[in-house]
Every structure is written in C-alpha cells, then in structure tokens.
Amino acid sequence: QVQLVESGGGLVEAGGSLRLSCVASGSILRINTMSWYRQAPGKQREWVGSITSGGSTNYLDSVKGRFTISRDDANRSAFLEMRGLNTEDTGVYFCNADWIFIRDQTAGAKELFDNWGQGTQVTVSS
Numbered sequence: 330q331v332q333l334v335e336s337g338g339g340l341v342e343a344g345g346s347l348r349l350s351c352v353a354s355g356s357i358l359r360i361n362t363m364s365w366y367r368q369a370p371g372k373q374r375e376w377v378g379s380i381t382s383g384g385s386t387n388y389l390d391s392v393k394g395r396f397t398i399s400r401d402d403a404n405r406s407a408f409l410e411m412r413g414l415n416t417e418d419t420g421v422y423f424c425n426a427d428w429i430f431i432r433d434q435t436a437g438a439k440e441l442f443d444n445w446g447q448g449t450q451v452t453v454s455s
Contacts, residue, residue: 330355330356330431330441331353331354331355331357331426331429331431331441331444332353332354332355332446333351333352333353333424333425333426333444333445333446334351334352334354334446334447335349335350335351335422335423335424335446335447335448335449336349336350336352336449337349337350337449338421338422338449338450338451338452339450339451339452340452340453340454341414341451341452341453341454342453342454343414343415343416343453343454343455344413344414344415345414345453346410346411346412346413346414347411347414347451348408348409348410348411349365349408349409349411349422349424349449349451350406350407350408351363351365351406351407351408351409351424351446352404352405352406353405353406353426353429353444354405355429355431356431356432356433357405357429357430357431357432358430358431358432358438359382359429359430360382360402360405360426360428360429360430361381361382361426361427361428361429362379362380362381362382362426362427362428363379363380363398363400363407363424363425363426363427364376364377364378364379364380364424364425364426364427365377365378365379365398365407365409365422365423365424365425366422366423366425367418367420367421367422367423367451368420368421368423368448369417369419369420370419370420372420374423375389376389377389377392377396377409377422378392378396378398378409379398380398380399380400380407382402384400386398391417392411392418395411395412395413395414396409396410396411396412397409397410398410407424409422411451414451414453415453416453416454416455417453418451418453419451419452419453420450420451421448421449421450421451422448422449422450422451423445423446423447423448424445424446425443425444425445425446426444427442427443427444428440428441428442429441429444
C-alpha cells in the first residue's frame, strides 16, 4: 500500500558529498516523522537523523554539522545531504517513516506504522 524508495547512494572519496532521496508512494494523506538509518557491514542498524512533520531535525552526534535532513511534503519526499564523508559513513542507508496516514477503500483511512525502504548503498573510500 505504501512504498518508500531510496536513491542517490554510490561510491565517493573521503571528504566528498552525496545527496540521498527517499520518495513515498501510495494513497498517502500524511507522513509523520521521517528518519534516516544506516547499517555498516557487521554492525547493527543505527539511527542517523530525523525530521518531524513540523520540520524539526535531530542528528546522531557523529554526523552533526555534516549531514542535513530536509523534506518536501508536496512530493512525499525526504532528503539526506551528506558532506565531509569519511569511511565510517559507509553502509546501507535506509529511510523510515514512523507513521503514514493513507486512504483506505474499506475504512476510509488508516494508519501504517514503521515503514521502511529497501536501502541504498553508500561507500566512502579512503
């Protein structure tokens, strides 16, 4: 019913930049907080940052000042602008929407919780 699709990953040299996108599709009425997570090889998935429906942002300490999250509600999108990348930033980056309100043919509308994309690979070379 709802899909989150990330894009923009790739291979970049240390010190470089990338911009990740996350686009939600489906009969969406509203998206609450959107977040980015990442998972490095052999490690658990970790939270990178979030943006609320009101535009407030929070970030993991290690990315503060380097990463910026934004959203475009008209296009059901969120973005992760990454600058000053280092090898520790390597991993698969996932988009998450904690709560999405959608149209439903039976109920009129319903909520979907904890929605994830399939991830996009970011590799930073030294």
